[in-house]
Structure formats: structure tokens, C-alpha cells
Amino acid sequence: MTVTEPIPTTSIQVRGAAALQTGEPLVLGVDGELEAGTAAEFSTALAAAAGAGTGPDVLLDLGRLYHLDLTGLDAIGAAAAEFARHGRRLVLACVRPRVREFLALSGGEALVPVFPTLEEAALHM
Template identity: 35%
Template sequence: MLEFTPSRVTCRAGNVVKHAGGDVVVGQEAAPLTRHLRVHQDGGHTVLEFRGEIDIAAAAEIGPHLDALTGHPGCRIVIDLRPVEFFDCSGLRLLHRARHRVHVHGGRLALVCAHPLTLRILRITGLSRLLPPQPTLEAALGRPGAASGSH
């Protein structure tokens, strides 16, 4: 199935076909895996964007995808919590599991979080020491000149 707009075509697989100066460019657009998880690639990193309310039901949806994405040697993962509206102990469990799995496989895990209440939960539980939150995706990706720092 193809969807057409004046400047782009999207096929069922999520590939986006754009015209760039007469050339056709095919790229992968971020597609939601679940209602609470969107995954995309950025600079050699797999970015897992948690969305909405991360509670026990959301964790049950996200868990299998998180396990699949964090189970590869040398994986480079960023978990982005900026679109999260609610975050409880189920979300903390997901972060801890991701950190453990990435560490066991010799990978790298970074966290993006700027929401004051979520930052407070991370700090109170001590998870912010194990997985220091970065304020922006650019900082988590380690891009030069990106503002970084943990809260």
C-alpha cells in the first residue's frame, strides 16, 4: 500500500520516499512498535522513545521489544523519556533491565529525561547514578557541542 502526498510517498513497511533535487531518497521513518514505544536509528544508536503513561500495562507491551533490542553484543541504545507523561516503578524496572542487559552484552546505554518528577524518582531510587539522565537526545548521543549533564 502506498500513500501519496505532494512531496512524499509512504509504503506499508514504513519506508519514506522523498524527492531531493530530482533524486529519490528512501529512508526509514520511525514507526511505533506499540502504543508506548517508538524506535528509530540515529547516528549508529537505536533510540527507544517511551511514550505516554509508563505503568505496568505499558511495561508489559514494551518489555519484549526492549529485550530484543538490548540483547546484541555491543549494542548502542538511547532511551528517551521526554514524551512520557507518567512514570512509575514499572518504568524503573524497564530501565534497570535495559541497563543490565546492555552492560552484559558490552554495549552502551544512555538516558534522556528532562521531566522534574521523573528525574526526582530516578534520583531517589539511585538509578540516576547508574544511568545518568541527559537533558537532550543530542547530549545522550554524545554529539560535540551538545549540552550535557545529569540531574
């Protein structure tokens, strides 16, 4: 079986999940490419979806994130720091192999916890 990557795009989308029960993390999916051209859009969309201030911890499903660069990683790190200031956590799950390799090489895994599945990430929140 051959795995093919999608045609590159220069867009990013943050998808929200259905309302969750109190105490459960908010699960948001990130689609596209998180890089210099989309980092500001990602930050705005994440803030709109997750809310500012208090609220549940946030679990980002990166299963449909096909590219991440240092600017995108900075945006994730800034979001994690902002959540932490409000006593919330941000974690990543379902990270594609290429993006996972970038996170490992760049030290990104030290900024934000990374889990192989949504279920495993939710257990650690």
C-alpha cells in the same frame, strides 16, 4: 505560559528512529506511562526495537514519558543490565521534570545515565 500534563493513560509505546550510521546509538522514544501495568509491554517492545545481543548502544528519549513508577524503573534497570552483558550501553535523555525528580529520589540515576538532551547523551556514548 501554563504547562499541562496529558490525560493519563495506561499504555506505553517504544518508537524507533530512522536507520542510523554505523557507530551511532540507536535512538528510541518512549511514550506514555511506564508502570506496573505497562512494564512487561515496554520490555518486550524495547527488546524488539533494539534487538538482542550485539548492536549499537541505545538512547531512550523520554520526552513523552509522563509517568514512571518503581516497576517501570526496574524494567529500565533490567534492560540496562541486559545491554551491559552484551557490551552495550543504555542512556536516558529528555526526561520530563516529574520523571527526573522520581529518578533522583529513587536512585534511578545511579542505574542509568540521564542527560538533558539527545545531543548531550549522544556525545557521552
